[in-house]
Amino acid sequence: MEFFIKKENEKKREYDALVIGAGPAGLTAAIYIARGRFSVLVFEKVIPGGLAATTHLIENYPGFPEGVEGEELGRLMEKQARNLGVEFAMEEVVDVELEGEKKRVKTRDGEYEGKAVVIATGSSHKKLGVPGEDKFTGKGVSYCATCDAPFYKDKKIAVVGCGNSGMQEGLYLLRFVRSIDFIEYFPYIPADRILQERVKKHENVKFHLNHQVLEIVGDERVEGVRVKKRDTGEEKVIEVDGVFIFAGLSPNTAFLNGKMELEDGYVVTDEFMRTSIPGVFACGDVRKKVLRQVATAVGDGAVCGASVVEYLEGR
Amino acid sequence: MRVIVFTAPGCPWCTRAKNYLRERGISFKEVDISRNPSAARDLVRMTGQTGVPVIVINGKPVVGFNKPLIDRLLGLK
Ligand SMILES: Cc1cc2nc3c(=O)[nH]c(=O)nc-3n(C[C@H](O)[C@H](O)[C@H](O)COP(=O)(O)OP(=O)(O)OC[C@H]3O[C@@H](n4cnc5c(N)ncnc54)[C@H](O)[C@@H]3O)c2cc1C
Numbered sequence: 001m002e003f004f005i006k007k008e009n010e011k012k013r014e015y016d017a018l019v020i021g022a023g024p025a026g027l028t029a030a031i032y033i034a035r036g037r038f039s040v041l042v043f044e045k046v047i048p049g050g051l052a053a054t055t056h057l058i059e060n061y062p063g064f065p066e067g068v069e070g071e072e073l074g075r076l077m078e079k080q081a082r083n084l085g086v087e088f089a090m091e092e093v094v095d096v097e098l099e100g101e102k103k104r105v106k107t108r109d110g111e112y113e114g115k116a117v118v119i120a121t122g123s124s125h126k127k128l129g130v131p132g133e134d135k136f137t138g139k140g141v142s143y144c145a146t147c148d149a150p151f152y153k154d155k156k157i158a159v160v161g162c163g164n165s166g167m168q169e170g171l172y173l174l175r176f177v178r179s180i181d182f183i184e185y186f187p188y189i190p191a192d193r194i195l196q197e198r199v200k201k202h203e204n205v206k207f208h209l210n211h212q213v214l215e216i217v218g219d220e221r222v223e224g225v226r227v228k229k230r231d232t233g234e235e236k237v238i239e240v241d242g243v244f245i246f247a248g249l250s251p252n253t254a255f256l257n258g259k260m261e262l263e264d265g266y267v268v269t270d271e272f273m274r275t276s277i278p279g280v281f282a283c284g285d286v287r288k289k290v291l292r293q294v295a296t297a298v299g300d301g302a303v304c305g306a307s308v309v310e311y312l313e314g315r
Numbered sequence: 316m317r318v319i320v321f322t323a324p325g326c327p328w329c330t331r332a333k334n335y336l337r338e339r340g341i342s343f344k345e346v347d348i349s350r351n352p353s354a355a356r357d358l359v360r361m362t363g364q365t366g367v368p369v370i371v372i373n374g375k376p377v378v379g380f381n382k383p384l385i386d387r388l389l390g391l392k
Contacts, residue, residue, distance in 0.1 A: 046327045046328060046331050047327045047330045047331050047334070049327070053325070053327050053330075054325060054326075054327055055325070056324075056325050069325070070325065071324075071325055071327070071330070090331075090334075138364045138365060138366045138378075139363065139364050139365055140365060142365065142366070144326065146323060146324060146325030146326060147323050147325065147326035147327075147328075147329075147366065147367060148323070148365055148366055148367070149323070149349070150323055150348040150349040150352065150355045151348070151355050151358075151359065151365040151366075152365075153352050153355065242365070
């Protein structure tokens with residue numbers, strides 16, 4: 001134990017670049033920076049791979065004709081980064097000081113210094129903000145299909161949100177559950193056609209389009225979802241044992257509030273992935289942009305890594 | 316010391332918890348609830364919750380990767 005603690009204290013605290021978040025964007029940026037022969041430390045509060053690691057199969061990232069499990073893709077990206085000498089700190093960043101030549105990043109366990117900082121913290125699931133949601137989170141309300149599906153074997157569930165995430169995770173949930181009631185705010189299904197077709201092949205699915213969720217109802221456990229049809233105002237309760245929510249994402253930028261330019265919480269960058277502060281860059285889902293996918297996160301990460309290298313070479 | 320980690324595939328906090336125990340040199344038994352439906356039912360009964368990881372240390376369940384509580388039960392701090 002003594003030895004472990006000592007080793008921890010001796011950990012290097014100064015790097016050329018500090019990358020916050022080890023999703024596809026942060027890992028790609030780190031790979032480019034390391035190949036430029038600069039030292040780089042990546043902070044990660046959960047596991048490398050990011051949000052992509054929670055999805056069971058990624059089918060639209062080129063190079064994997066049969067699709068690739070999210071966690072596996074994360075593991076491969078991490079390995080590639082480690083092979084190049086990228087270091088990791090499995091710590092949550094809680095505060096940053098970004099002005100000036102030397103930037104500081106604070107975690108729950110310590111403080112680090114870097115000449116450049118990359119923000120690649122991605123986003124987290126948005127809550128619906130309806131009554132019953134908080135009360136039943138982890139007790140019938142879930143935001144992660146791969147994590148919680150086994151608890152709903154042969155049960156009736158609702159999936160809120162018919163975007164790509166909702167449909168894709170719905171397909172995974174169908175391996176376990178008895179039936180799914182899909183609820184969508186818009187009058188149409190926003191997901192890619194290929195996913196819609198696959199879901200609709202199942203007989204035990206039902207769609208409630210143009211419906212708004214009002215409440216998750218139940219006493220001790222979830223008993224149903226109260227919804228309102230948006231054009232007629234008609235209300236009903238869909239009886240289910242569990243609710244999975246895939247109703248959009250919100251950026252992980254709370255620790256940046258008041259420190260740089262944000263728009264709706266997303267970090268604003270130029271096409272070189274530069275933020276409003278010199279030496280501070282951002283890439284991936286955390287940026288204000290149009291398409292949030294692994295392929296675009298990796299694209300951002302590459303541009304960002306190259307920009308960081310250029311910035312560091314000029315120091 | 317008896318440590319059991321209940322997990323599901325693709326649950327990132329489960330991987331985090333397992334990595335943490337390995338780093339600390341703690342051996343544990345893993346139960347994947349996606350292959351063991353009765354374990355899922357037992358967990359709901361034991362914790363009142365529908366989520367993994369659950370780390371059972373000497374009979375005491377910890378829901379989620381609650382590092383301070385895990386450290387305390389393991390006698391690490
Ligand atoms: C259910 C679902 C299914 C999806 N399916 C697909 C798909 O099939 N194909 C596809 O291309 N995309 C898919 N996506 C989108 C894809 O996951 C994201 O676009 C991609 O992961 C974005 O990468 P990123 O690196 O920008 O952010 P993320 O992957 O979100 O990574 C950010 C990382 O930063 C860490 N972090 C955040 N804050 C801190 C902090 N303060 N300190 C330390 N670490 C922190 C997080 O833990 C996380 O690991 C899916 C998303 C969801 C939710």
